[in-house]
Amino acid sequence: METALMNLLLADELNEWDPFHIGGGSYDTEIADAIQAVYALNDEKELAERLQSIYEFSFEEVIPFENCLKVAKKLLIIKNDSSCSL
Numbered sequence: 001m002e003t004a005l006m007n008l009l010l011a012d013e014l015n016e017w018d019p020f021h022i023g024g025g026s027y028d029t030e031i032a033d034a035i036q037a038v039y040a041l042n043d044e045k046e047l048a049e050r051l052q053s054i055y056e057f058s059f060e061e062v063i064p065f066e067n068c069l070k071v072a073k074k075l076l077i078i079k080n081d082s083s084c085s086l
Contacts, residue, residue, distance in 0.1 A: 005082075006082040007035055009082075010034075011031050013074055013075060013078065014031045014035075017071050019063045019067060029058065030054050030058055034050075034051055034054055037051065037054070038076070042076070044069060044072045045069065047072035047075065048072040051068045052068045
């Protein structure tokens with residue numbers, strides 16, 4: 001899978017998440033940071049912590065860790081599926 005396609009799939013997953021229920025398309029900065037974190041990390045717990053931190057920094061509200069962990073697992077599946085097809 002091409003990097004651009006993987007980035008779109010990751011962005012779609014993150015937009016769908018909408019942890020603060022403010023509507024998709026409202027998280028562009030956080031999505032960019034989260035995608036960067038997906039490339040940097042391979043551990044779902046570390047990625048979940050990073051996601052939690054990214055969104056907390058922007059919205060000054062903590063997302064429950066379990067919610068972040070669910071999304072982190074999905075994001076890493078997309079990443080790993082992408083690397084398998086190369």
